[in-house]
Amino acid sequence: MIETQIMPNFLLKRFFLTPERPAIYFSGVTYSFSEVYKRAYTIAGQLQALELQRGQYAGVLLRNHVDTAFILLALQLIDVKAVILNNRLTAEELIWQMNDSQSAYLLTERAFEEVSQNITNSVPAVSAILKEKLFESSYTDPEIAEEISLDEVCTVMYTSGTTGNPKGVLQTYGNHWWSAIGSALNLGLSENDSWLCTVPLFHISGYSILMRSIVYGMKIVLFESFDEKKAIDAIHSGKVTIMSVVSTMLTRIADELREEKLPDFFRCMLLGGGPAAKSLLEICKAKDIPVYQTYGMTETSSQIVTLAPEYSFSKLGSAGKPLFPSQLKIVAANGQNANPDEAGEIFVKGPNVTKGYLNREEETSKRIKDGWLSTGDIGYLDTEGFLYVLDRRSDLIISGGENIYPAEIEGVLVSHPSIADAGVIGMKDDVWGEVPVAFVAGEVLDEEEITQYCLGKLAKYKVPKRILQIDKIPRNASKKILRRKLRDLLEESGK
Amino acid sequence: MIETQIMPNFLLKRFFLTPERPAIYFSGVTYSFSEVYKRAYTIAGQLQALELQRGQYAGVLLRNHVDTAFILLALQLIDVKAVILNNRLTAEELIWQMNDSQSAYLLTERAFEEVSQNITNSVPAVSAILKEKLFESSYTDPEIAEEISLDEVCTVMYTSGTTGNPKGVLQTYGNHWWSAIGSALNLGLSENDSWLCTVPLFHISGYSILMRSIVYGMKIVLFESFDEKKAIDAIHSGKVTIMSVVSTMLTRIADELREEKLPDFFRCMLLGGGPAAKSLLEICKAKDIPVYQTYGMTETSSQIVTLAPEYSFSKLGSAGKPLFPSQLKIVAANGQNANPDEAGEIFVKGPNVTKGYLNREEETSKRIKDGWLSTGDIGYLDTEGFLYVLDRRSDLIISGGENIYPAEIEGVLVSHPSIADAGVIGMKDDVWGEVPVAFVAGEVLDEEEITQYCLGKLAKYKVPKRILQIDKIPRNASKKILRRKLRDLLEESGK
Numbered sequence: 001m002i003e004t005q006i007m008p009n010f011l012l013k014r015f016f017l018t019p020e021r022p023a024i025y026f027s028g029v030t031y032s033f034s035e036v037y038k039r040a041y042t043i044a045g046q047l048q049a050l051e052l053q054r055g056q057y058a059g060v061l062l063r064n065h066v067d068t069a070f071i072l073l074a075l076q077l078i079d080v081k082a083v084i085l086n087n088r089l090t091a092e093e094l095i096w097q098m099n100d101s102q103s104a105y106l107l108t109e110r111a112f113e114e115v116s117q118n119i120t121n122s123v124p125a126v127s128a129i130l131k132e133k134l135f136e137s138s139y140t141d142p143e144i145a146e147e148i149s150l151d152e153v154c155t156v157m158y159t160s161g162t163t164g165n166p167k168g169v170l171q172t173y174g175n176h177w178w179s180a181i182g183s184a185l186n187l188g189l190s191e192n193d194s195w196l197c198t199v200p201l202f203h204i205s206g207y208s209i210l211m212r213s214i215v216y217g218m219k220i221v222l223f224e225s226f227d228e229k230k231a232i233d234a235i236h237s238g239k240v241t242i243m244s245v246v247s248t249m250l251t252r253i254a255d256e257l258r259e260e261k262l263p264d265f266f267r268c269m270l271l272g273g274g275p276a277a278k279s280l281l282e283i284c285k286a287k288d289i290p291v292y293q294t295y296g297m298t299e300t301s302s303q304i305v306t307l308a309p310e311y312s313f314s315k316l317g318s319a320g321k322p323l324f325p326s327q328l329k330i331v332a333a334n335g336q337n338a339n340p341d342e343a344g345e346i347f348v349k350g351p352n353v354t355k356g357y358l359n360r361e362e363e364t365s366k367r368i369k370d371g372w373l374s375t376g377d378i379g380y381l382d383t384e385g386f387l388y389v390l391d392r393r394s395d396l397i398i399s400g401g402e403n404i405y406p407a408e409i410e411g412v413l414v415s416h417p418s419i420a421d422a423g424v425i426g427m428k429d430d431v432w433g434e435v436p437v438a439f440v441a442g443e444v445l446d447e448e449e450i451t452q453y454c455l456g457k458l459a460k461y462k463v464p465k466r467i468l469q470i471d472k473i474p475r476n477a478s479k480k481i482l483r484r485k486l487r488d489l490l491e492e493s494g495k
Numbered sequence: 496m497i498e499t500q501i502m503p504n505f506l507l508k509r510f511f512l513t514p515e516r517p518a519i520y521f522s523g524v525t526y527s528f529s530e531v532y533k534r535a536y537t538i539a540g541q542l543q544a545l546e547l548q549r550g551q552y553a554g555v556l557l558r559n560h561v562d563t564a565f566i567l568l569a570l571q572l573i574d575v576k577a578v579i580l581n582n583r584l585t586a587e588e589l590i591w592q593m594n595d596s597q598s599a600y601l602l603t604e605r606a607f608e609e610v611s612q613n614i615t616n617s618v619p620a621v622s623a624i625l626k627e628k629l630f631e632s633s634y635t636d637p638e639i640a641e642e643i644s645l646d647e648v649c650t651v652m653y654t655s656g657t658t659g660n661p662k663g664v665l666q667t668y669g670n671h672w673w674s675a676i677g678s679a680l681n682l683g684l685s686e687n688d689s690w691l692c693t694v695p696l697f698h699i700s701g702y703s704i705l706m707r708s709i710v711y712g713m714k715i716v717l718f719e720s721f722d723e724k725k726a727i728d729a730i731h732s733g734k735v736t737i738m739s740v741v742s743t744m745l746t747r748i749a750d751e752l753r754e755e756k757l758p759d760f761f762r763c764m765l766l767g768g769g770p771a772a773k774s775l776l777e778i779c780k781a782k783d784i785p786v787y788q789t790y791g792m793t794e795t796s797s798q799i800v801t802l803a804p805e806y807s808f809s810k811l812g813s814a815g816k817p818l819f820p821s822q823l824k825i826v827a828a829n830g831q832n833a834n835p836d837e838a839g840e841i842f843v844k845g846p847n848v849t850k851g852y853l854n855r856e857e858e859t860s861k862r863i864k865d866g867w868l869s870t871g872d873i874g875y876l877d878t879e880g881f882l883y884v885l886d887r888r889s890d891l892i893i894s895g896g897e898n899i900y901p902a903e904i905e906g907v908l909v910s911h912p913s914i915a916d917a918g919v920i921g922m923k924d925d926v927w928g929e930v931p932v933a934f935v936a937g938e939v940l941d942e943e944e945i946t947q948y949c950l951g952k953l954a955k956y957k958v959p960k961r962i963l964q965i966d967k968i969p970r971n972a973s974k975k976i977l978r979r980k981l982r983d984l985l986e987e988s989g990k
Contacts, residue, residue: 005500005846006844006866007820007845007846008819008820008821008822013819014819016816016880017816017819147822181676184679184680184684185679185684185710185711185712188683188684188685188686189679189680189683189684189685190683190684190685191683215680215819216680217680321511321512324503324508324509324512324710325502325503326503327503327642349501350502351500351502371501385511
């Protein structure tokens with residue numbers, strides 16, 4: 001008797017178990033699970049009155065705000081799948097994702113009214129719903145999805161591949177559930193826990209904090225955006241015990257602390273977005289900041305590998321060991337499992353790993369075989385089984401925690417009438433870790449004009465910070481860009 | 496794409512993650528997860544050398560001992576299903592279970608040599624393996640089940656039905672996993688946790704502690720049997736934070752404590768085996784013993800409903816609310832869901848609930864429909880969803896059309912200062928059909944005074960029509976009252 005696992009609706013169950021516990025602190029107000037449930041319930045009724053139906057996909061374009069948490073949870077209550085859109089993207093990028101996901105609705109807010117009109121003009125099948133109007137709209141008692149199947153899709157988040165267009169990563173209720181459980185088995189779980197969320201809810205880093213809140217019955221402190229001074233204040237006043245950061249955020253916190261230390265109850269600084277610099281880890285050690293380094297991605301619904309602080313230095317540069325429910329292997333160039341200390345491609349498996357990409361069966365079956373997802377990342381395991389990630393997908397640029405895929409920028413560049421070919425690489429940056437730099441070949445080009453052109457088509461963080469003109473983009477026999485050669489050229493140009 | 500959930504072998508993964516952490520303390524020695532794994536690995540090799548094969552069923556007849564933990568975990572390593580036998584049963588009862596489960600092997604020890612010879616004489620297909628001989632037998636590197644499916648059977652434990660022969664309850668790896676997770680989400684999880692196991696490993700109460708140790712990476716302190724003085728000592732010296740008990744054990748601990756208190760780090764006394772007497776809860780409150788009352792059974796792989804200490808008195812007699820992954824409903828006599836405060840049969844559903852009984856398809860499909868298990872127990876939910884278990888259906892006394900639940904009367908009786916323990920059964924009555932009869936143990940008692948005491952607390956029809964004093968209320972290994980024996984005593988007393 002093999003069956004998908006059926007579970008009570010997460011929010012409904014959490015409300016039933018611990019209605020009075022604090023759930024979300026936002027902008028001076030604390031909302032209990034009862035209040036969160038009731039708000040989400042009302043919104044669910046308003047959405048159903050607008051004819052959103054169970055099983056449909058709906059785009060969500062919202063800023064970090066307690067309303068966003070209510071809306072995302074309302075969608076779970078009625079089992080509408082949220083296509084969660086990165087709100088830094090351009091209209092063109094968003095239109096592509098709305099088309100690709102065949103979302104019938106776009107839940108957004110006044111601040112994005114212009115871009116949402118752009119979207120509805122381009123994709124007439126989409127109805128945009130502004131939260132300001134939604135919250136005043138008529139209401140019927142919603143039909144709640146009292147049970148959900150762990151195999152059902154809960155959210156979709158887009159990531160770009162090495163080539164071509166972004167793909168929608170399917171994240172099931174089970175993916176989120178197991179991610180939360182794997183993390184709890186590693187970090188422990190206390191009713192005094194409180195998780196500070198200054199990362200975007202539209203990223204898995206932020207959304208996974210919201211899910212943990214519901215699964216654990218844990219308070220989250222939600223910020224509209226990151227600010228190191230306010231974060232430190234909130235840790236003290238909000239009795240925050242855990243915070244998710246990327247390196248740039250941690251650096252700013254460490255700087256801001258000066259001689260001060262974080263309070264004793266603060267027990268975990270969960271650091272994602274690539275291996276940390278030794279210098280940063282040393283600073284954190286001196287300041288008693290308990291840094292847990294992690295490795296994860298949209299496809300694994302947040303962290304899948306985590307390193308406890310006691311290993312920060314003995315295993316410097318390691319991301320740790322895979323969480324209890326998950327497995328990891330390194331496949332060498334010959335297709336066999338790599339030996340210890342031998343580099344190869346990282347494959348992951350487990351109940352937190354996506355079952356594939358939305359409407360992309362071919363890509364899915366190429367990336368996932370027998371439950372193993374090929375991450376495209378390169379790394380090795382030491383003799384004790386600690387993972388060292390050498391390179392995120394040979395070409396991936398990570399800038400302030402955002403993934404930037406060169407192929408996407410290159411696609412935009414070559415769409416410019418004067419550009420014949422283009423290649424993009426990352427350049428070290430003190431503030432962001434890395435920033436994109438473009439090489440272009442073609443007619444005599446005006447850098448400023450190209451930058452403006454990119455700003456119309458790409459989120460700002462993706463726009464190249466430098467544009468260098470060369471005669472010919474170096475490519476190998478199979479026409480793949482030789483990024484190593486571009487890096488040499490960048491070096492020669494004196495950076 | 497619906498698939499059974501595949502997971503890494505639990506012990507193998509735990510050994511990989513935290514090899515140096517303490518796993519089991521037994522009789523003066525602490526074993527790390529590395530040591531536990533290595534012992535289990537060796538035993539797995541010895542068992543495979545004796546031709547035990549993956550997927551087979553093997554009887555296990557052993558006392559509480561660290562060796563028993565090693566053997567039970569060795570069976571998990573090679574995915575042999577353990578039919579865990581209650582070692583207080585007679586040879587006849589054991590023979591019945593070995594026959595029923597078609598176990599090819601019986602893993603036992605010198606202390607049970609006589610009974611095991613009885614078994615092999617009666618069931619020639621069974622090979623008995625004494626642990627003392629096994630541990631000296633030849634060894635080959637075992638073929639470990641590196642992955643297990645959560646849908647696969649891990650253990651079988653027999654329970655007596657309301658009628659007929661005992662049935663083997665199938666407990667999958669998933670049942671045990673989800674039980675551990677549901678408990679952690681309720682009680683929290685700390686790397687400083689240590690769980691005292693003085694209950695039998697052959698019961699789900701004990702086996703589930705062993706499973707939690709592996710899933711959480713938590714130390715357990717294992718006793719051969721319960722002793723209140725040693726338990727209190729172990730709580731102090733072993734930094735025990737959680738202990739599983741039934742009422743009689745808790746009473747003895749509370750008595751033994753006298754003016755003393757348990758240390759601050761002790762955070763949970765998990766009380767199973769039926770609702771606790773108010774007097775006992777009052778004593779525990781006075782002594783700051785944090786009692787979590789629970790409801791569970793072999794079919795739910797341990798607790799499925801738990802009441803936090805803050806509700807001990809405001810929800811007196813309640814077992815609490817179902818754990819996060821689980822659901823519960825009350826079905827009234829008309830087959831519909833009962834209203835709040837209306838009694839009916841308790842049904843449970845969830846990933847910790849058994850998928851059925853070994854080789855009993857008919858019984859399974861009778862007891863489990865659409866994932867809902869009919870427990871045979873009677874109870875109700877109050878308006879806030881707290882469960883009150885009234886009694887086992889088989890024990891229900893129906894008198895003049897009124898339902899009488901023995902547990903309710905027993906609760907009143909044991910609240911009398913002179914009554915240590917009590918058991919109530921129904922007696923045939925020409926006028927009313929049945930009337931309740933009480934057996935009490937304690938000081939020399941005055942029947943008339945007890946009757947008056949009950950009349951002050953119970954509707955007249957519930958007051959026992961006879962009160963018989965005996966030395967000790969007969970209870971089984973899990974401390975449930977053996978009402979059948981009380982019926983025999985009643986018969987002998989000439990009614």
